Amino acid sequence: MSEKANRNNTPQEPQKVIALLRYDRTPPTAEQLKAIRDILSERLWEPTLEVVPRRDMTVDGGFIIDVGGVQYDWSDQGRGNQLARHLEQGHRSAADPTSGGLISILKEEVERFELQLEEDEVGHVSYVGDGIALIAGIDHAFYGEIIVFDDGTKGMVMDIRETSVGCILFGKENGLREGSKAIRTFRQAGIPVGEAFLGRVVDALGAPLDGGEEIRESGYRPVEQPAPGIIDREPVSEPMETGILSIDTMFPIGRGQRELIIGDRQTGKTSIALDTILNQKNGNVICIYVAIGQKASTIARLINTLKTSGAMEYTIVVSSTAADPAPLQYIAPYAGTALAEYFMHEGKDVLIVYDDLSKHAVAYRSLSLLLERPPGREAYPGDVFYLHSRLLERASKLSRALGGGSITALPIIETQGGDVSAYIPTNVISITDGQIFLEADLFFGGMRPAVNVGLSVSRVGSAAQCRAMKRASGSIRIDLAQYREMAVFTQFSSDLDEITQRQLRHGEVLMELLKQPLGHPLSMEEQVILLVLANSGLMDMIPKARVAEVKRHVLRHFKQRQQQICKELSERRDLSDNLKSKILAAGEAYLERERKG
Numbered sequence: 001m002s003e004k005a006n007r008n009n010t011p012q013e014p015q016k017v018i019a020l021l022r023y024d025r026t027p028p029t030a031e032q033l034k035a036i037r038d039i040l041s042e043r044l045w046e047p048t049l050e051v052v053p054r055r056d057m058t059v060d061g062g063f064i065i066d067v068g069g070v071q072y073d074w075s076d077q078g079r080g081n082q083l084a085r086h087l088e089q090g091h092r093s094a095a096d097p098t099s100g101g102l103i104s105i106l107k108e109e110v111e112r113f114e115l116q117l118e119e120d121e122v123g124h125v126s127y128v129g130d131g132i133a134l135i136a137g138i139d140h141a142f143y144g145e146i147i148v149f150d151d152g153t154k155g156m157v158m159d160i161r162e163t164s165v166g167c168i169l170f171g172k173e174n175g176l177r178e179g180s181k182a183i184r185t186f187r188q189a190g191i192p193v194g195e196a197f198l199g200r201v202v203d204a205l206g207a208p209l210d211g212g213e214e215i216r217e218s219g220y221r222p223v224e225q226p227a228p229g230i231i232d233r234e235p236v237s238e239p240m241e242t243g244i245l246s247i248d249t250m251f252p253i254g255r256g257q258r259e260l261i262i263g264d265r266q267t268g269k270t271s272i273a274l275d276t277i278l279n280q281k282n283g284n285v286i287c288i289y290v291a292i293g294q295k296a297s298t299i300a301r302l303i304n305t306l307k308t309s310g311a312m313e314y315t316i317v318v319s320s321t322a323a324d325p326a327p328l329q330y331i332a333p334y335a336g337t338a339l340a341e342y343f344m345h346e347g348k349d350v351l352i353v354y355d356d357l358s359k360h361a362v363a364y365r366s367l368s369l370l371l372e373r374p375p376g377r378e379a380y381p382g383d384v385f386y387l388h389s390r391l392l393e394r395a396s397k398l399s400r401a402l403g404g405g406s407i408t409a410l411p412i413i414e415t416q417g418g419d420v421s422a423y424i425p426t427n428v429i430s431i432t433d434g435q436i437f438l439e440a441d442l443f444f445g446g447m448r449p450a451v452n453v454g455l456s457v458s459r460v461g462s463a464a465q466c467r468a469m470k471r472a473s474g475s476i477r478i479d480l481a482q483y484r485e486m487a488v489f490t491q492f493s494s495d496l497d498e499i500t501q502r503q504l505r506h507g508e509v510l511m512e513l514l515k516q517p518l519g520h521p522l523s524m525e526e527q528v529i530l531l532v533l534a535n536s537g538l539m540d541m542i543p544k545a546r547v548a549e550v551k552r553h554v555l556r557h558f559k560q561r562q563q564q565i566c567k568e569l570s571e572r573r574d575l576s577d578n579l580k581s582k583i584l585a586a587g588e589a590y591l592e593r594e595r596k597g
Helices: 003-009 030-044 076-093 099-111 245-250 269-278 296-308 326-344 357-370 384-392 423-431 440-444 467-473 476-490 498-514 524-535 544-561 563-572 577-596
Strands: 017-023 049-055 062-067 070-075 120-129 132-136 145-149 154-160 164-169 181-188 190-193 219-222 260-264 285-294 315-321 349-355 406-415 434-438
Touching (some): 017 030, 030 062, 062 076, 154 326, 164 326, 190 326, 245 467, 245 476, 245 498, 260 269, 269 285, 285 326, 326 349, 326 357, 326 406, 384 406, 467 524, 476 498, 544 577, 563 577
Parallel strands (some): 017 049, 260 406, 349 406
Antiparallel strands (some): 070 120, 120 132
């Protein structure tokens, strides 16, 4: 047998595993090294493990052991961190202690604290910049896991590669550099939740931005959560009234529905969402407004409107401005949904507004390109559809067995030049249960809200309307469609027959009635009264310029002089023939006096 074959058949000695023990001043004794080696060998299943001591002045008391990608921190700082985590768990489990009780709880927790042999999987930063950090040495991290860096900055795993993981950073990167230590937390990215968030303005991580006191959370929910399954849901049947006549009559929204608001820049998309929030006053709906990439001044004006109207009492604002880094803009809608899910599982109805998902997709595109993912159509990554589908699928109406709560989602998408066939708009249209399309030409023509009747739709339809609204709506959508088509063909005609003139007059009055100023949502009773009077033709003879004025006067008259009609509509939420006759009689008498006076 050749010498080469002999060498190949010689059994190889097992390679030793080195554990580096770093200490500050006092080196460990031989007995201590042997005890440490025995513990680590048993824990790591490495019989050939060898402990090598090395002096390291950066270690502050005690010692730190590094073996492979795992670290055991028994330094003074490591022991302090372990005690802090122990106290935090005790603090979370305590049921709203008083100041005196809190001190006794802390003393008890400190007394029963025992130092544990905790192992941390540790890596090191190989690249940092633009809100992104690449970490080498961490082999078992999962998507969405929180990573803590040695300067206290937190990040979330968003890219897993063969030799490294990519993190998005939730803080400033000034304290990070190549070689900085990164530690796994084995914890999914989440946000604190609870009743105390109502009326507050928070960032994408749940920290208060309104200068108020610290928010005491009731729990912690992951920002990424699977959507409820089909068995856990119920059909959408209860209305989420917006207070906007053109929407509640023709494109009703139900609790648990996802209705897209889409249109060009500055066409009133946020105004519709704001009116919907204002209309929930004195109701039982909790509202969450998520601002993504908006100007801070715009968000401040919206918050001021909510406070002035008394709507902030039941509203949470999750703010991620244009000045915030892309990771916070990316996580904001998921954080808002985690807050909404807390209330939904408490059996409550929630309305959540995402303003807007176009900027959310741009933030995700920036992160993906920085993580070197291949660009696709319009430079968006291939999973951008999944980005929004897994978000909006979480809006649902839960079954009664699960409490019957709901999340109604109003995502907003900005189009360019009215192009609804672009990449992101078509993605979100295919995910949602309908869309409200706002047309720029209508907006600048004075029709506000500028709802395009032809391109808007609600796939839930009349199932989300009360009986009174369903019966009062009548043929308003068909009448408006006929009017718009007829107005195009007759704009150059001078000789029109009486039937055509009547249809044009009726359409003009309907268009004027549907105009609604910002911040003035109408109650269900007011909408039903206007629809009954308009569909009967009683208002067709009013000059176009006076329709808005007469509309205000009619509603004031019914509110002050016909309180019984309004009360019956509000309580029964149905429109009987007798009640309809009362509305017509009262409206006709008032309009007759209006014409004479």
